[in-house]
Amino acid sequence: MTASLSSLLWAFWYILPAYVANGSPVLLGGGLPIDGGRNWRDGRRILGDGKTWRGFFGGLACGTLTGLVQYFLTPDFYGNLKTAALLAFLLALGALLGDLIGSFLKRRANLPRGAPAIGLDQLGFLIAALALAYPVKTLSSGQIIFLLVVSPFIHWGANYFAYRMGWKSVPW
């Protein structure tokens, strides 16, 4: 399990569509919530107002588009355009589904929309993205461990930035 600097940078490059899909709904989201305002059988919201259709499909589009740009910058990393597009689509879809699962679990734990859930908030999207993209292209175990360790800090940094920019009301 050796990890050179360049292999760690490639890990970032690989996961970028998932980061974009997870972050872009902050700006693109709003409107109709995915759960339609409905409650689960515990009487609490299924997902909550923080998970919207616009955020979901906006994130999916931005994440997939990121992969197309990446292909034109580093075609050899992907082999062909179809692989790059499919990989980015699956990373983005995984990130968004992982985020929905996280919100579902938070609501079941009686945490209101926007409440922090350390671990789940920073890693749920990442683990789901890695899982969905696995059949197309994957990373070494060293690269995956690296992403699991650094992603929470990137997540916190990005959220703090979005808070300071006035895009979101809490810094987490």
Ligand code: CTP
């Ligand atoms: N967002 C969205 N649709 C999504 C995901 C996110 O519209 N599918 C937007 C919402 O405006 C949300 C913001 O992005 O408030 C930040 O996302 P996140 O932190 O995941 O949502 P929270 O508001 O914290 O809600 P939850 O407690 O359910 O995680």
Ligand code: MG
């Ligand atoms: Mg949040």
Ligand code: K
């Ligand atoms: K989240």
